[in-house]
Amino acid sequence: MYQNLISAIQKDLDDHIDDRTMNISAHFFKEAVSFRGVKSADINRISKQYFLQIQHINKQSIFSICQELLKTDYGEDAFIAFDWSYRLKDKYEPEDFHIFEDWLIRYVNNWAKCDTLCNHTVGTFIGQYPQYTKHLKDWAKSENRWLRRASAVTYIIPARNGKFLTEIFEIADILLLDKDDLVQKGYGWMLKAASQAHQEEVFNYIMRNKGVMPRTALRYAIEKMPSDLKHLAMSKI
Numbered sequence: 001m002y003q004n005l006i007s008a009i010q011k012d013l014d015d016h017i018d019d020r021t022m023n024i025s026a027h028f029f030k031e032a033v034s035f036r037g038v039k040s041a042d043i044n045r046i047s048k049q050y051f052l053q054i055q056h057i058n059k060q061s062i063f064s065i066c067q068e069l070l071k072t073d074y075g076e077d078a079f080i081a082f083d084w085s086y087r088l089k090d091k092y093e094p095e096d097f098h099i100f101e102d103w104l105i106r107y108v109n110n111w112a113k114c115d116t117l118c119n120h121t122v123g124t125f126i127g128q129y130p131q132y133t134k135h136l137k138d139w140a141k142s143e144n145r146w147l148r149r150a151s152a153v154t155y156i157i158p159a160r161n162g163k164f165l166t167e168i169f170e171i172a173d174i175l176l177l178d179k180d181d182l183v184q185k186g187y188g189w190m191l192k193a194a195s196q197a198h199q200e201e202v203f204n205y206i207m208r209n210k211g212v213m214p215r216t217a218l219r220y221a222i223e224k225m226p227s228d229l230k231h232l233a234m235s236k237i
Helices: 003-015 019-028 040-054 059-070 075-087 096-107 111-128 130-140 145-153 156-160 165-175 181-195 199-209 215-221 227-234
Strands: none
Touching: 003 040, 003 059, 003 075, 040 059, 040 075, 059 075, 059 096, 075 096, 075 111, 096 111, 096 130, 096 145, 111 130, 111 145, 111 156, 111 181, 130 145, 130 165, 145 165, 145 181, 156 181, 165 181, 165 199, 181 199, 181 215, 199 215, 199 227, 215 227
């Protein structure tokens, strides 16, 4: 039904391919990724332009268009889909969680997609429906590395606002010994965000666990702390 719209978006993106952006994109990822090579400013402009054309239709129809964009596997198409899902934040309902979870499982295959979806759409949803935090603990135990990273990066923005500290430590406990560096960076980033409002509590957590916490996670977690606390955290036991 909306194939003409999707085709127009994809043509607009292709018309703005930038060779330098295309060459740079792959350097940020260890895994194989699909990018058209469009600058962020152009993606944002295109996303906003086409959302204005469909903002009057119902939420589920917009989510369906988002899913069609996700099927292409291109990063730019996913960023537009996730931007649109976030623009609908005032219309979120509890059952939308399963849509976002399905997108994570089926279409998220690199850290950029994971963080774009979770920082804004899923993080905002969890803020509105905190009863769903129990599902994030299930994600943290998943064999899917992106679900495990998602369990942490979903909390980034709420953490900066001082929320969900108990749940954040629960996720950190589950992921503490994870051997995937992208998961380590994810939960380290989560702790760093939490430290902005709860520096003492996060520092104490790190000090209790620094003997086993991977160095990658630890360095991320202490990044915003004063130099004296960083020194204590990094010192040998």
